[in-house]
Amino acid sequence: MDYNFRELEPRWQNQWRQQGVYHVDNNSTKPHFYVLDMFPYPSGAGLHVGHPLGYIASDIYARYKRLRGYNVLHPMGYDAYGLPAEQYAIQTGQHPAVTTEKNIARYREQLDKIGFSYDWDREVRTCDPHYYKWTQWTFIQLFHHYYDTEQDKARPISELVSKLQNGSWTEGLVKPWNEMTEHEQQDYLMNYRLAYLADIPVNWCPQLGTVLANDEVVNGLSVRGGYPVERKLMRQWSLRITAYAQRLVDGLDTVDWTDSLKEIQRNWIGRSEGAAVWFPVADSNEELRFEIFTTRPDTIFGVTFMVLCPEHEMIECIVSEAQREEVMQYVSWAKNRSERERQAEVKKVSGVFTGAYAINPLTHERIPIYVSDYVLAGYGTGAIMAVPAHDSRDFAFARHFGLPIRQVVAPSVDEISDPATWDESLDSKTGVSVNSDFITGMKVRDAMRAVIDRVEQMGIGHRTVNYRLRDAIFSRQRYWGEPFPIYYKDNIPYTLPEDCLPLLLPEVSDFKPTATGEPPLGHATQWAWDEKNRKVVDNSLIDGISVFPLELSTMPGFAGSSGYYLRYMDPRNEEAYFSQQAVNYWQNVDLYIGGAEHGTGHLIYARFWNKFLFDLGLSVKQEPFQKLINQGMIQGRSNFVYRSKEDNNLFISKNIAGREEKTVAIHVDINIVDNDILDIEKFRQWRPEFADARFELEDGKYVCGWEIEKMSKSMFNVQNPDDRVERYGADTLRLYEMFLGPVEQAKPWDTKGIEGVFRFLRKFWKLYRVEDGGCQLNDQTPSKAELKTLHQTIKKVTDDIERFSFNTSVSAFMVCCNELTAANTASRQVLEPLVVLLAPFAPHIAEELWHQLGHDTSVCTAQWPAYDETCLVEDTFTYPVSFNGKMRFTIDLPSSASADDALQAIRALPEGKKWLGDATPKKVIFVPKKIVNIVL
């Protein structure tokens, strides 16, 4: 019987489904293990071969762990809310739910063909009300909690209110709590809630009609669609993720992630230590002062001017009449600049003098105050002390405006020079303070400490830590997302009662913003909250007494993906996000596989979400994802033809002399190219404009160029997994994707390479001599060599899986198969364990052979074979013999041989190999089972 993958793969997939082989229970005495894939956004384009790479790796690991006796949670679901379905809805009128449903069905079909071992009973979809009920629920909890910096955890906001009532908390209060109106109280609490409403500068994308989070904007353009983004002040919901900044940094030390990803997160959070210092404004009657943040307090004696960001609220009060117009002009110019313009002109210095002066609190000097957009509103306090001698940006600004530059740090006390002669500032933190009063002569580190101490003593500043991380903007002016469980009474937001969740996404007549510029939910007619009857009612009933408007924006994509891994533990629970029993059993994700592009988005938000739920006592681990692997992209290998610049119908073969100057490269469909040789006839048929193409050939062939690029339709280099499964089978696809190279690495898809893996599987199949009566294997005791091959393979494959080196395990199978084929092995004792070994990689063929071998239970329930050390022990070992480190020949020695034995054996060698002769070596290096090196 031949290896008929087309028949056996669907047959086993059905069988597995019917028998529920992959069903996972939360009750088990087995050890638990949780293997998770980043769930996909079901896009209209379907999967290409790059998507399943991580899924295959995790499936192999999950199957392996099962075979080793673990109860393995390995679920899958869909991140189903998102912009593309909504954009499509705006264009076509098709409801996003319909598009999404259709795409999910297509994804599922594609996934099923690859033979994954997911427990589909646990599937979650972020757009499913049973699921987003808990996203909304979490939002309500965030709203009702604040971050207690003393306990260093989230606490109910009611605790803060009690403190306010009894007067033990007065921070920022202008009058006693009890004398404040409801409005004032709510405004005050907004400054503490973990989910809060505030006017903040946001990334507004006019084309998408919505705001975007920082990680959704790259180079001033939206990640989705690539549209320009501008900064705008808007009233938005935000999550106070910055409250968790320190814990997010600290947690990185406890997880098993790559250093590069941890570093990406550390950079994104951007912790920096420094000082906050108050600078008074000179000549101000009201004792105006403003706060700055600096990481270099030691340079305070070098301050020659101050700079405020254009958004700074104090500009109004301090600007002199003479400068007012110029300053206001600059401020409005700076505010209206698009993000893209601003980023493109980073090097260009701009700014304006306010006419006001500040007083350096340590030197009592008057220093001019400027406004410039090189100071950012969102970082620190939006105001800086400028030290041009020791900060490159201040240096550029000072040079541009002819401001003084004063050196206060030098490599050593006698290396002071005239800053007028400098080409750049001296930013290094090494050296000593100079010209700096009481810190002169101190090392930078000590000087920093001394200045902060002094400033704290004087009560004009303090030691502090700043983070680059910003709070996460949580509103989107879109339709296809989770509705906020929020209604507005007298403009004050209130949460819906928890038992009224989920708040269902309403139907709308139009998916575009309303004529008045409100989000699409503004079109909904059923979108008011009846407080008394606790239900959603018609907008026309809004009376401001018991019926109120509901929030019109929806939550962003990361809302639903921030807690989904917890929901998988107990996905059908209607009473809770997940039961404590479930989370106590599964704990957290042991292995998480997905793309590195989520490093500053999902992976930060999910960690924050988890830590918040941890503070609530719901999740039981501080970190959600213990080990994380970023799978690399699979790139496409594009082919090119070269069209003559003079003659549009002429195509010149790649290696013809002078081709490069005469031609332009154009992408050609990889399906009409074989081994870089173009199929000329197919090319002519491919597109009408090529029908009359003529060619300049080499050796009678047209040779195409190639390049490794991203896999994309426009480059005609997309490999579709369905086609590969159709042609070679799921097992071949699975093995090949692993064989390609390390999971973490980006690597190109080589169209031909898959043949080799396919050949291996057929060869492997042949090894089992499958006839009508099953595998025709014998029960003879295998030879020593056969046993060695088997146990070597078990050892290698086991070790490789443990270190996630799947490409080398596949190679090990190939070597094993080659050896056993050469030895013509038919021993059941050898071949049976190999089936189990192959099962995680190629489950279908393994299952088929397992049954052909006479088993009637699934290979998924078999036991992982153990290797026998004794089979690996050699009687003799072939030593490489080196002289002075140079390898000369090999010699067979007993495994137990010593250095003396080796030396004796080498002396006894025949004439041709008498390297040593009678000479006495200076030294003999003998490493058992490694090498003999003789130093003469």
Place this chain on the structure above:
RNA sequence: GCGGAUAUGGCGUAAUUGGUAGCCGCGCUAGACUUAGGAUCUAGUUCUUAACCGAGUGGGGGUUCGAGUCCCCCUAUCCGCACCA
């Protein structure tokens, strides 16, 4: 500019973690079987060479009996951040 990573045959990669560099696969070459081959099988394939010898893991230095592997300095490529005070 800052941070992180990577560099090995024509190509994807491997190397028991300091011990014979190039496993496995693709491609290529030759042969066999075939009416045929984009099927299958066999042999070869780092470079140089008829062969031996020799050279060889981006470049340069160092540690070591011995370096792809460890240390220092360059170079190139990829990724992340980017006026973050």
